[in-house]
C-alpha cells in the first residue's frame with residue numbers, strides 16, 4: 815500500500831524494499847510503517863497514504879532536551895541512488911486513526 819503509492823507517483827524512478835508495519839493491540843490508534851526507498855535520479859517523499867489509516871504522516875525521531883521525540887516532516891529527500899531507510903528509531907511512516915487493528919506484522923517486497 816505505501817510502496818505502491820510512492821512508486822506510482824514517480825513512475826518507476828523509486829524502488830521500495832522491505833516494507834513492514836508494526837502490528838497493534840486492540841484499542842491502539844497509531845503505529846509505524848517502515849521501508850527502504852531508493853530513487854534512481856533523486857526525488858523527495860512529500861506524502862504518504864494508506865487505506866488502513868485515517869491520517870498518514872512522515873515522521874522523524876529527534877533528541878529534544880534529552881528526550882527522544884517524533885515530529886512530522888513535510889519532505890524527506892531521496893538522494894540519487896542512495897537507499898533511505900525508514901526504520902524504528904529514525905524516519906518512519908506514522909499511521910494514525912487506524913481503521914482497524916493490524917493484527918500482525920505485515921512484510922512484503
Ligand SMILES: [Cu+2]
Nearest residue numbers: 873884906908
Ligand atoms: Cu511517528
